[in-house]
Amino acid sequence: MSWFAQGRDSKIYEFLYTVTEPLVLPFRHLLDGVRSLRNVPIDIAFLLAFFTLELVLMLLYSL
Numbered sequence: 001m002s003w004f005a006q007g008r009d010s011k012i013y014e015f016l017y018t019v020t021e022p023l024v025l026p027f028r029h030l031l032d033g034v035r036s037l038r039n040v041p042i043d044i045a046f047l048l049a050f051f052t053l054e055l056v057l058m059l060l061y062s063l
Contacts, residue, residue: 024049 027045
């Protein structure tokens with residue numbers, strides 16, 4: 001949603017932010033410690049959270 005600046009005042013943006021931020025925030029804090037990743041234009045924390053959730057799902061399905 002950060003690509004769409006005009007949508008920040010919408011209810012959809014607020015809902016998506018409220019739902020996803022608790023999942024992404026720990027990864028952002030983790031990546032803040034890596035100096036070389038601070039200025040990357042892509043939200044790597046979101047990608048890391050996504051792949052972690054996918055890994056957890058795969059592990060749960062394999063049980």
